[in-house]
Amino acid sequence: MLPFPVRVALAEPVTDLPHGEYAFEWKLDGHRLLLASTEVGPLVQAGRSGRNITGLFPDLAAVAERLEVGTVLDGEGVVHNDGRIDFGAMQSRALAAPRRAADLAHRLPAHFVAFDVIVDRGQDRRGWPYHRRRALLEDLVAPIGPPLQVVPMTRDRAQALAWLADEDLAAAGVEGVLAKPWTQAYPGGRRGWLKLRPSAPRDAVAVGYTGRARAPARLIIDFGDHLALSTPLSVELRHHLAQALQASTSRRPETARLEDGTEYWQLPQPLSVEVDHGTTRHAATTVRRLRPDLAD
Template identity: 45%
Template sequence: MEFPIRPALARAVPTLPTEPGWHFEIKLDGHRMILRRTDDGVVCYSRTGRTVTSHWMDLAVPAMALPPGTVLDGEAVIWNSGTVDFGAVQARAASTLDRARALAARLPATYAAFDVLAHPDHGGDTLAARPYTERRTALVDVLAAIGPPLQPVLATADQDTALQWYETLQPQGVEGIVAKPGSSPYPFGGRTLCSVNCTIPASLVTEQ
């Protein structure tokens, strides 16, 4: 696996998929981040491949508990009074290093992980080629031993549950639902994922 990787992207659709085999995750408004545990430490990459570790040391330090060879895909999010604060994320990402440290002390970040692409106990780099369902199981297992601020996003194979999240969690900062085919490998740089935005009426939701 070469770094920086090209992260998977979603395409916007008006409804959630109704066919069998789709899985659904909440979509949080944060800073897309690939988190890589190396032999020497942790490296955080932005969606464009820039190294942004120094701005997110409150995530990099706890990620040291991951075994070397682990690669996660997710969002750096900041909770403020029970709601995702995208403005705080933007401020952190655009700040100087000194300012980033001050912001982290006031509003620490959470890493909302939605995929694991490599892990020494789950096939190493070959994990990314396995179906989403296997990667999701591995992700939950891996992060269960770590705990906050590294956490898996809410996910379900039940469309009714996804629709309920869509309709009820917007006040907490959930901006939509992402749908992923359960049998799909990780689509580096591709758009095989679907995304429904919360600005669309829930009655229209059927594919992400």
């Protein structure tokens, strides 16, 4: 059995799905977890931090107990609400005091959507190619069933692109697609997978920027219910924005901070922009162009 915490595989954001020998899986809007059956009992590990959160998820611990001893699965913990994945509910589970765990497990039961096998009955399978681990995963999960299930997968790139364009899937909590090389070993601790989230152009309002007025780096976008830091601006956009800033005011702008502590300069007046922004809370915000024609 591997020592815990186990280093999980990570994914690199991309702007298009790769061609070639890949498997494509749903990327769900949940919490990355490891589910394990050990000699001393069930274990639920927070994927990235490695924290033992078994006490917060007695329902998932019960699922882990149904695995063969010495088995470790990688996947996503999710809570369903009205037919869709509810990240807020899963977040409530993860942040609650341990004394509330049993009550929350009853009111907001979690499911585990597995997408990989790390250890199988004491045997480290990280060196196996993806396709062998996937077949093993399906064999391990099939006898158990919900709330344990396997994430949907296809080798058809066209099907994966259709998933990305499916608004119903996005509304249900499928936040994108993961691409995994068909013959790749498990890339623990490194970005060996690729991830793509859907995006669509939309009009928005910029309220601030990072960098300097003569060399702005990113924009702060106000979506009404939250502020978002854009991806780095293109050279052309930086030039246009710098021109607009120099023409708008000669006063030193005021500063403000995002919730994560990022400091930015406030714009003297809101600026209309067109952005690419995905349909989920994690989605990147890319500014396509300034839209002075949309200003009030």
